[in-house]
Amino acid sequence: MSEAAICAGRSRTTWSDPGEGGDRQFSTRAAGGIAVCAGVDYREAGPLRNACMSSPPSHARALPPPRPARSDEAARLWALRTQAVRATCISHYDAATVAAWSASPLPESYARMIAAGGAVLIEEDGELLGYGIVDLDGAEVEAMFVDPARGGRGLGARLMAEIDAIARAHGLPALTVASSLNAVAFYQAMGFRTIGEDAYAHPCGVSLACVRMHKHL
Numbered sequence: 001m002s003e004a005a006i007c008a009g010r011s012r013t014t015w016s017d018p019g020e021g022g023d024r025q026f027s028t029r030a031a032g033g034i035a036v037c038a039g040v041d042y043r044e045a046g047p048l049r050n051a052c053m054s055s056p057p058s059h060a061r062a063l064p065p066p067r068p069a070r071s072d073e074a075a076r077l078w079a080l081r082t083q084a085v086r087a088t089c090i091s092h093y094d095a096a097t098v099a100a101w102s103a104s105p106l107p108e109s110y111a112r113m114i115a116a117g118g119a120v121l122i123e124e125d126g127e128l129l130g131y132g133i134v135d136l137d138g139a140e141v142e143a144m145f146v147d148p149a150r151g152g153r154g155l156g157a158r159l160m161a162e163i164d165a166i167a168r169a170h171g172l173p174a175l176t177v178a179s180s181l182n183a184v185a186f187y188q189a190m191g192f193r194t195i196g197e198d199a200y201a202h203p204c205g206v207s208l209a210c211v212r213m214h215k216h217l
């Protein structure tokens with residue numbers, strides 16, 4: 001698993017593709033107990049939507065279009081990631097964990113993944129609204145971050161649709177993600193299925209609980 005984000009890299013846990021019909025109930029324990037995203041207990045989420053996101057969702061059509069990120073924008077992306085971890089992920093991780101996690105430096109892997117064409121961003125009037133990165137070598141979503149002030153407006157879904165399209169264009173049949181606890185409901189809505197709970201030993205010294213997820217493209 002890379003440092004890029006908790007939605008990042010190879011797991012040290014062996015897991016198997018659940019295959020069709022593999023969506024199942026799960027529970028994830030955050031520091032304060034069972035994770036509840038934005039007031040919604042995702043244990044009670046309905047059937048997963050596995051529709052491919054090859055076109056933008058209807059509520060995202062008014063958004064500025066995504067564009068590929070450039071290699072010289074890595075630090076700009078990382079700054080938004082740091083902001084999003086502090087403002088959004090704090091709902092499911094304790095303050096000390098978020099402080100250590102968010103203070104970690106830009107990983108070298110960002111430059112490689114951006115150069116490979118795996119990074120997209122949405123900006124408006126020069127302001128970065130969100131970005132996503134897929135590791136095309138590992139077929140894994142490495143980053144998905146939206147400006148905390150712009151959450152819930154379809155930006156994440158638009159970025160995910162673009163990441164899916166990039167992955168398909170590179171011949172990837174499926175994607176995985178190690179989702180932060182706060183983002184599980186988002187990835188469910190994006191068609192991912194839960195594989196299991198995991199923990200990532202972050203280079204900053206904390207153990208980050210996450211949920212391994214998978215979807216066919």
Ligand SMILES: CC(C)(COP(=O)(O)OP(=O)(O)OC[C@H]1O[C@@H](n2cnc3c(N)ncnc32)[C@H](O)[C@@H]1OP(=O)(O)O)[C@@H](O)C(=O)NCCC(=O)NCCS
Pocket residue numbers: 005006007008037038040057084085088089143144145146147150151152153154155156157158177178179180182183185186187189190
């Ligand atoms: C996760 C994140 C990228 C979602 O971005 P967003 O722009 O708020 O998401 P969208 O508005 O596009 O939502 C897309 C769908 O996911 C659902 N969703 C998103 N966050 C949700 C939440 N916390 N609880 C329940 N559903 C959620 C939305 O309801 C929407 O479903 P719909 O299409 O049925 O309406 C954003 O919250 C974020 O940056 N979080 C912090 C960083 C992070 O944890 N990233 C993931 C690392 S693995």
